[in-house]
Amino acid sequence: MADAPSPQGSMPTLDDLRREIDRIDASMHELLMERGRIIDTLIQVKKTQVSGSAFRPGREASQMRVLAGRHGGILPFDTVEGIWRVIISTFTYVQAPYSVHADVSGGDAPMRDTARFHFGFTVPFVTHDSAKSVIDAVASSAGDLGIFRAEPGRAAGAWWTALAGADRPKIIARLPFVERPQHPAGTPVYCISKPIEDAAVRDIVLYALGIERWREGLQPALARIGATVESSAGGDAGLDLLVAAPGDVTLDALMSAMAGLGVGVFDIREIGSHAARFRLPA
């Protein structure tokens, strides 16, 4: 039954407001379908089928930043971010179907939350018991993605060395794109795919660095050029490090920063890159 009409100049009726909500819902649905038609044309322009992967992590990182910058009002940003992650990931999927492989050796729930938040429910989710198994699955796929914890703990070993080599999968993103305390799916993860040279974003470049042994001055020396040691693990010949450096730091600059410390670098190889980390103020 319809509400009684409100006296002139006072609040709108519940029916009025529901009509407004229906109008907005219809517009949002129309806009999503219109977005779909644009993606249909984009498939031909981008020639996604040729490269095998439609994922453009640099573009996505900037879309998420714009969203965070624009948002206001009573709807929590967690929800807005989740909605847009599902929209973008699903429109990536309709361009070229892919699965997300996840290392759940550190617990299934956080990885499943992360995968569902960032890629939605349409994209298939496949579990693995190690980062190595995720890397192998992505390497033998057409255009799948892999995720594993950015900070998995020492027991995981030097998993990143499996990314070294021209044809090996590479890190293409660090998620979440928008970092903040209390993020609903905030486990930091690296996302890998087969190399996507034309689309890689190089704000931060990651290196697998093999050194003979740890030296006291290493962290401060790297910090002077803006680089950090993200992980370390004992390897066959010494110590394997995962180093993150700003994209404008050359390999020579990285080597010079360590020169004179006596660290004995025996291997240094790029294993991927990602967008600059973006933190939403609390």
Ligand SMILES: O=C(O)C(=O)C[C@]1(C(=O)O)C=C[C@@H](O)C=C1
């Ligand atoms: O911009 C593109 O290249 C797209 O494919 C579109 C789109 C999107 O839906 O907005 C989808 C996938 C990409 O990772 C980035 C953005």
